[in-house]
Amino acid sequence: MGRTKKYVAGLYCRLSKDDGNSVESMSIWSQKVMLKQYAENNGIAIYDYYVDDGYSGTNFERPSFKKMITDIENGKINCVITKDLSRLGRNYLQSGAYIEMYFPQKNIRYIAITDGIDTLNSNQNDIMPFKNILNEMYAKDTSKKVKSAIQSRMREGTYIGSKAPFGYLKDPNNKHRLIIDEKTKPIIELIYKLCLEGKGTQLISQELMRRKIPRPSAFVENAEKLYGLTEENKYQWSHRMVLNVLRDPVYCGNMARNKRPTLSFKNSKRLYIPKSDYIYARNTHEGIVSEEIWEQVQTMVDKRKCNNKKGLYYDNIFQGLVRCPKCGYALTPKTDYRLKLIIGLKRKNS
Structure with missing residues (x-):
């Protein structure tokens, strides 16, 4: 008889301002309780909790998420559980890359409880890309409203x-x-x-x-x-x-x-x-x-600004656009005054 694979899970929680007013249902505490109960009820061992409180889901440069990836690389966990897909992230390209490429390559089982996603059951995952797109659309709409409110206050x-x-x-x-x-x-x-x-x-x-x-x-x-x-x-x-x-x-x-x-x-x-x-x-x-x-x-x-000698001034179309890749300062346009000598020689020869 085949042996049942043992799963050791990392329970990932995330919360940020872009999650709206549903603070209680989305709180880190409620996420932890839900993830723990799910793991225990399904015979999945818990390795650790990974919590990013106050981090947006639109990028993946989050300290606890990166720590979880390190633990995956070190073979400490082979399962990741989140409350829903949006907890993992709201960027559908990056979320999809992790769920459909990175996790399978590392033999990681991914579970999003309330979205009914479990990569162990491939027939449940057909709707997943569409849910990721909806999560990103929500983040985009929230960002637009926040930016509009900030600009209004600036005015x-x-x-x-x-x-x-x-x-x-x-x-x-x-x-x-x-x-x-x-x-x-x-x-x-x-x-x-x-x-x-x-x-x-x-x-x-x-x-x-x-x-x-x-x-x-x-x-x-x-x-x-x-x-x-x-x-x-x-x-x-x-x-x-x-x-x-x-x-x-x-x-x-x-x-x-x-x-x-x-x-x-x-x-x-x-x-x-x-x-x-x-x-x-x-x-x-x-x-x-x-x-x-x-x-x-x-x-x-x-x-x-650009106080060049008479007759050598020109409008630099790259002014303010060309910048140093290290410090970010704009590069200062400089006139090569040898140009005057070259032009003079050409006129003399012609």
């Missing part, structure tokens, strides 16, 4: 961000409102003053370093751990840091938001979009400089 002038911009603090009575940080305000004022005096961003950064003025990250709590801040680099300013201060309308009391939207609800890659597509809100908080000064500075910075 109203509500500040949405994990931390306040350099020079500001979050109002302790209203975390969506900015107030001036009196400790760092003088640094912002100095940067604008030096610009109005005719100095470029490189000269301004050098002047800040000469005066031993701490860089923005120096004012962040736990900067040593977060940014590797030391006494040596504490006062190192780059022209990009200065330019960010000069370009941001937040310093004249306005807001430009949604400057780097994500590619899609499945891809968190940030996009570069035209300034005309930014979400602008005016007079949202007290400015550190006047709007007139800010506009004057924009004109001065624009005049310095």
Whole structure:
């Protein structure tokens, strides 16, 4: 007589904000209870619980999920049980790749209890791809509604961000409102003053370093751990840091938001979009400089940009698009002035 295969299961639970208001039925506790009861009633041994609480199902970069995959690779489990298909994930391509390719290759039995999916019974799985597509459509719809609500608040002038911009603090009575940080305000004022005096961003950064003025990250709590801040680099300013201060309308009391939207609800890659597509809100908080000064500075910075010699200027169609693959900064267009000599020689020879 053949021996019955013994299954050792990893019980996977996941919960995030995209699961709507059914908190009780979807809670991690209720998922654990359901998975445990199912395993015990069907004679499946439990190896461990894998819990990702607060992680979206639209991507698979979740710590406990990755740990479960490692345990699969190490041969510790040969069965995965979830409450339903959406607990595994809401990206139908990746969910399908795991269920129909990865799990079979590793001889893993997959069970989604409430969806009636058990890869041990192939005749039950015909509807599975369609359920995965519906799960992704739900996530897409939720993402669209959340994004629309956030953009609406941005247009109203509500500040949405994990931390306040350099020079500001979050109002302790209203975390969506900015107030001036009196400790760092003088640094912002100095940067604008030096610009109005005719100095470029490189000269301004050098002047800040000469005066031993701490860089923005120096004012962040736990900067040593977060940014590797030391006494040596504490006062190192780059022209990009200065330019960010000069370009941001937040310093004249306005807001430009949604400057780097994500590619899609499945891809968190940030996009570069035209300034005309930014979400602008005016007079949202007290400015550190006047709007007139800010506009004057924009004109001065624009005049310095691509300030090539007369007769050699051209509109660079790749400006703002070509970026360094390591740091992400835009590559600066540079004119090869030997071009003038080559053109002159060709005209002479002709």
